Amino acid sequence: MEQHTLASILAQGSQCGDCAGIWFYLIITILKLVLVFAVILAFVVLSVWIERRVAGWIQDRPGPNRAGIPLQLFQRFGSKEEQPCKKLLHFFGVPESCWIAKLFRWLKLDREIPTFGLMQPCLDGAKLFLKQELTPSYVRKLYFTLAPMLVLGPPLVAAAVIPFSSGFSTCFGDVNMCVANLGIGPLWIFAISGLSVYGLTLAGWSSNSKYPFLGGLRATAQLISYEVAMGLSIIPLLMMFGTLNLQNIVQYQADNGWTILPLWGEGLTWQRWFMMVPMLISFVVFVTCVFAEANRTPFDMAECETDLVGGYHSEYSSMKFASFFMGEYAAMVIGSALVVTLFLGGWSIGFGADAALHAWCDWFAVICQFLMFLIKLVAFIFFFVWVRWTLPRFRWDQVMKLGWLVFLEVTVANIFLTAAIIYFVK
Numbered sequence: 001m002e003q004h005t006l007a008s009i010l011a012q013g014s015q016c017g018d019c020a021g022i023w024f025y026l027i028i029t030i031l032k033l034v035l036v037f038a039v040i041l042a043f044v045v046l047s048v049w050i051e052r053r054v055a056g057w058i059q060d061r062p063g064p065n066r067a068g069i070p071l072q073l074f075q076r077f078g079s080k081e082e083q084p085c086k087k088l089l090h091f092f093g094v095p096e097s098c099w100i101a102k103l104f105r106w107l108k109l110d111r112e113i114p115t116f117g118l119m120q121p122c123l124d125g126a127k128l129f130l131k132q133e134l135t136p137s138y139v140r141k142l143y144f145t146l147a148p149m150l151v152l153g154p155p156l157v158a159a160a161v162i163p164f165s166s167g168f169s170t171c172f173g174d175v176n177m178c179v180a181n182l183g184i185g186p187l188w189i190f191a192i193s194g195l196s197v198y199g200l201t202l203a204g205w206s207s208n209s210k211y212p213f214l215g216g217l218r219a220t221a222q223l224i225s226y227e228v229a230m231g232l233s234i235i236p237l238l239m240m241f242g243t244l245n246l247q248n249i250v251q252y253q254a255d256n257g258w259t260i261l262p263l264w265g266e267g268l269t270w271q272r273w274f275m276m277v278p279m280l281i282s283f284v285v286f287v288t289c290v291f292a293e294a295n296r297t298p299f300d301m302a303e304c305e306t307d308l309v310g311g312y313h314s315e316y317s318s319m320k321f322a323s324f325f326m327g328e329y330a331a332m333v334i335g336s337a338l339v340v341t342l343f344l345g346g347w348s349i350g351f352g353a354d355a356a357l358h359a360w361c362d363w364f365a366v367i368c369q370f371l372m373f374l375i376k377l378v379a380f381i382f383f384f385v386w387v388r389w390t391l392p393r394f395r396w397d398q399v400m401k402l403g404w405l406v407f408l409e410v411t412v413a414n415i416f417l418t419a420a421i422i423y424f425v426k
Contacts, residue, residue, distance in 0.1 A: 024172040032179045036159050039374075044329045047381055048121045054385040056117075068112035069119075128322040136207075136315055143206035148316070148323030150199030155330035158192040161185040162337050163247040165347045165369040166254075166354065168362040177347075177366065178247060185246035186234055189338055190227065193293065196327065197223040200302060203324070204312040215311030218396065219302035222292055225403030226299075230289035232411035236278045236418035237342055250346035254354045258345035259283070264352060274425050278418040283343050285407050285414075290335035292403070295328060297388040301396050336380040340373065344380075347373040 056062070094100050135141065162185075165177035182188055197220055204216020237259065241249050253259060257267020259279050266272055292299040303311030313324045340346055347369035348354055357365035394402070 021172050024170070028175055029179065032177070036162070036164075036179055037156060039164070040156060040159055040330055040333055043333045043377065043381070044326050045121050045125075046378070047329045047332060047385075048124065049117055050378075050381055051385050051388075052120050053117050054382060055389050058386070058389045068114045070112050125322075128318060128325075131318040133318040133320070138208045139315060140206040140208065143202045144315075145320070147199045147203035147206060148320045148327070150202065151196050151327035152199075152323045152330065154192045154195045154199075155327065155334045158189045158334050159337070161188050161246055162334070162341060163250055163346060164373050165366045166251065166358070167247075168366050176247060177370075181245070181247055183243070183245050185244055185249075186238075186338070186342070187244065189334070190231060193331065193334065194223065194227060196331065199327070200312050203316070207312070207315040209315060211310070212312045212314045215302045215304075215314070219295065219312060222295075222299065222301060222399060222403070225400060226289040226292040226407070229285060229403060229407035229411050230293065232408070232415065233282045233285040233289065234342065235411075235415050236282050239415075239418050239422060240275060240279075246341055246346070250341060250348055253345045254348035254350070258348065258350065259343045261345070261350075264350065271425050274421050275418070278414050278421065279343075281410065281414045281417075283339075285411055286342070287339055288402075289407070290339060291384070291387065292399070294331040294335050294384075296332060296384060298391045298394045299399060300393065301399055304393065332381065332384055333377070336377055336384060340376045340380055344376055346376075 089096070089101055089104065135144065160179040161182050163176070163178040163181075167174050167176045169175075180188075200219035201216040204212040204214070204219070207213065237249075238244060241252055243249060243252075256265035257263050257272070260276070260283050262268070262272045262276070295302050303313065313321055316324065349357070349369060349372050354365065354369065357368055
């Protein structure tokens with residue numbers, strides 16, 4: 001299917017004598033930009049909420065999961081019969097033994113207004129926004145201010161090549177549901193995401209303090225160590241797909257089974273199941289590298305409070321600290337989106353449902369695929385949080401050993417294994 005590019009629209013516009021196609025292209029591009037940024041920023045807030053709730057669930061802490069707004073803050077109730085919940089049930093004639101009354105009591109509506117942990121992210125944002133901005137006198141102020149921008153900006157730009165749905169046709173042409181349908185999608189994400197290390201390094205160096213400086217050095221060494229293994233881990237995928245275009249990769253998975261779940265199309269052939277071995281190895285290595293690239297536990301050595309107080313952001317406060325905070329979660333969202341796109345089918349619903357939906361209604365298919373992409377993204381973010389609150393932090397020497405002495409050799413061997421399977425099996 002021929003994609004809608006600016007050059008083709010300009011050519012068509014000059015031939016047709018009107019600019020309707022050009023305006024359509026510009027409006028669609030702006031709408032896609034707004035949608036991508038809105039989804040990422042919304043998922044940053046959602047990730048904080050998931051983090052608190054999953055952490056509370058794993059550690060059996062009542063705060064995020066069971067705390068609400070007590071009704072006593074609004075009114076003093078003399079007896080239980082005067083409480084709003086009781087009055088509401090009695091007004092509709094619902095007996096206390098009914099399942100509705102039991103549900104009300106289980107939700108604690110007789111004592112509080114449940115907030116489901118939504119108040120904590122709101123209060124976090126308000127606290128950071130209203131907190132006093134303090135810049136120490138001994139820092140290098142230009143780079144000290146520039147560093148948070150370099151941490152938050154790259155993940156937002158890297159999201160431009162992530163496809164969040166298949167394309168659809170209009171009277172002006174075909175529309176691709178990613179901001180930039182580049183033929184070098186994974187390389188674009190690696191290149192742009194790698195720029196965030198400059199923010200971490202500048203934050204440590206410009207703080208003029210030994211602990212932030214050590215945190216910046218650790219972040220640089222860790223990024224280099226795991227960027228190599230991450231790049232090598234996707235080479236077997238590229239050998240199988242034969243393209244670097246993420247939209248084409250997802251379309252291949254929609255037709256022939258997801259990378260690690262080939263359960264329909266050509267994925268049911270015995271040749272494809274031979275390829276599962278290198279694909280699973282790539283999946284494990286790539287996911288681990290994403291954890292390291294996002295500075296998430298157990299790889300958060302750049303901001304390890306037991307060694308470095310707070311690491312590279314020790315001297316930051318208020319919204320500058322919030323930028324680092326949001327940048328970490330944005331990197332986690334982009335990493336999760338890339339894992340979902342490369343290994344879990346991206347927007348693909350699977351089992352031939354995508355082609356069936358498109359045959360029925362393009363718009364409905366696009367909406368369903370977008371929702372499927374969001375569901376997979378939330379599930380993988382949940383996995384991110386689960387790992388953080390399950391595994392202990394590594395030592396610094398263990399982090400470096402894993403990157404250089406384990407993953408580098410494993411990914412190189414996996415490339416040769418994939419080449420051998422393709423040559424002898426196919």
